[in-house]
Amino acid sequence: MDKISLIGILAGIFTTIAYFPQAYKIIKTRNTKSISLYMYIILISGISLWVFYGILKEDIPVILANSITLLPALSILFLKIRHK
Numbered sequence: 001m002d003k004i005s006l007i008g009i010l011a012g013i014f015t016t017i018a019y020f021p022q023a024y025k026i027i028k029t030r031n032t033k034s035i036s037l038y039m040y041i042i043l044i045s046g047i048s049l050w051v052f053y054g055i056l057k058e059d060i061p062v063i064l065a066n067s068i069t070l071l072p073a074l075s076i077l078f079l080k081i082r083h084k
Contacts, residue, residue: 008061009061011065012061012064012065012068012069015065015069016065016068016069016072019069019072019073019075019076020072022035022072022076023072023075023076023079026076026079026080026083027079030083031083032079032080032083032084035076035080037077037080037081037084040073040076040077040080041077043073044070044073044074044077047066047069047070047073048066048070050062050066051063051066051067051070054066
């Protein structure tokens with residue numbers, strides 16, 4: 001594996017796991033007061049477009065990284081709406 005691919009993989013991993021601490025905190029405290037609903041709607045729209053772009057370009061790393069990132073982002077949005 002070359003250095004550029006490694007950087008891309010690490011970026012995908014870090015971007016994906018970045019959402020888990022926030023999701024965990026919301027699940028534990030049930031407090032979503034400080035979470036912006038519109039920010040997550042816009043973010044999920046952007047991530048979805050990245051998945052669509054990856055599909056169109058047949059770029060598996062883009063598809064996988066963003067599909068996985070959608071899960072915690074959607075979870076946070078769901079919890080925000082549920083605990084509103």
